[in-house]
Amino acid sequence: MAGAPVKPTPLLKDELDIVIPTIRNLDFLEMWRPFFEQYHLIIVQDGDPSKTIKVPEGFDYELYNRNDINRILGPKASCISFKDSACRCFGYMVSKKKYIFTIDDDCFVAKDPSDKDINALEQHIKNLLSPATPHFFNTLYDPYREGADFVRGYPFSLREGVPTAVSHGLWLNIPDYDAPTQLVKPRERNSRYVDAVLTIPKGTLFPMCGMNLAFNRELIGPAMYFGLMGDGQPIGRYDDMWAGWCVKVICDHLGWGVKTGLPYIWHSKASNPFVNLKKEYKGIFWQEEIIPFFQSVVLPKECTTVQKCYIELSKLVKEKLGPVDPYFLKLSEAMVTWIEAWDELNSAGEDSNVPAKK
Known part of the structure; x- marks a missing residue:
């Protein structure tokens, strides 16, 4: 509230994991060292599990590759995507912390207009620890800011x-565009820093980007499933979108908030638009069916937990989106498998989660 003394932001170092999907050495962590070194990292290695991923010295981490995922989840490992950054959601599943921050390995520390390094994690924590206002829009954006x-x-x-439940951060430099927009605006860069955080209103969907994202795992974790994408699937690059639509519908139903805006990170690398177009092609068509579907979803009052909401969503996906393409029948089954695996790993005690070796 205005006039209240400014309290230091809690570090939450014992309550937060940082989840990073990668196929390469994590040299980018050197830039983040001042902000990340005191936190535990969960690294999900995509692609060839025989490849050695190097992590800079001094970080506390556990590293999982595809062999580890298969070992820990058994047959249920089929719900975790392969050769797609959607594999990151395995890190959400094995974490035992209250909060998650996830970031891509081509994202670096951005600077604010005063040329000061932005501590993205600190801002995400501020967002998650302050209330949200989805039921009535405040024209001064976040009313809880100093x-x-x-x-x-x-x-x-x-x-x-x-x-x-969710803090959605933004990006300077390379915008998070789809392939057609990348193709027509190949040189466009975002240099606009907007010093604002706002709550996305109830009933409004948004395109969630997973490269700079934090969430309350205890509240919304079971809904943070990034879908079936990549290898063996007819679609890619819609993993975070899918999770965002599911999460927002469930947050609206259960009475929680989603924030977007600060913090910014520096997105350093534009992916190939032609490769992206191949991955996104069907999604660009399907989203014209998917978004109206989510806009019309009404969850029954009996859905009082995230798991119950998500299972109900899986049934609706099968019923309403199954006729669009058989892929959605497969996805609806994977949604159920994901919840089953989540519950097994998060209710059977510590022994159910055997950490990978460093």
């Missing part, structure tokens, strides 16, 4: 806000 408050006309009954 120097802001609720504007005249904002209902007092809603000023307490709701728990924040």
Whole structure:
């Protein structure tokens, strides 16, 4: 609230894991060392499991490759994508922490307009620890920030806000564009820094990007499934989109909030638009069916947990999107498998999660 003393942001070093999907050596961590070194990293290696991934000295981490995923999940490993960054959601599943921050290995520390390094993780923690306001839009954006408050006309009954489940960060330099937009704007770069965080209103979907994302795993973790993508699938690069649509519908149903805006990271590498177009091609058509589907979803009041909501969503995906393409029948089954694997790993005690060797 305005006028209140500024409290230091809790570090949450014992309550937060950083999840990184990768196919290469993690030299990018050197730039993040001042911000990440005190946290535990969960690295999910995609692609060839025989390849050695090098991690800079001094980081506390566990590294999982495809062999580890198969060993830990057994037949249920089929729900984890291969040769796609969607494999990162395995890290969410094996984490035992309350919060998750996930970042791509081509993302670096950005600078704010005063040329100061941005501590993205600190801002995500601020977002997650302060309430969200999805039921009524505050025109000064986040009313809980220092120097802001609720504007005249904002209902007092809603000023307490709701728990924040997701903090969605943005990017400077390379925008998160789809392939057609990349092709027509190959040199476009984002240099616009907007010093704002806002709650996405209830009933409004958004395109979630997984390269700079944090969430309350205890609240929304079971819905953070990045789908079936990549190798053996007819689609890629819609993994975070899918998770975002599912998460938002469930957050709206259960009364939680999703924030977007700060923090920014520096996205350093534009992927090949022609390769991306091949991966996205069907998704570009399908999203015209998928988005109206999610906009029309009404979850029954009996769905009182994330797992129950997600299983109900899987049934609706099968019923409503199955006729669009057989892929969605396969995806609906994978959604159920994901929940089963999540519950097994997160209710059977510590022995169920055998950590990979460093």
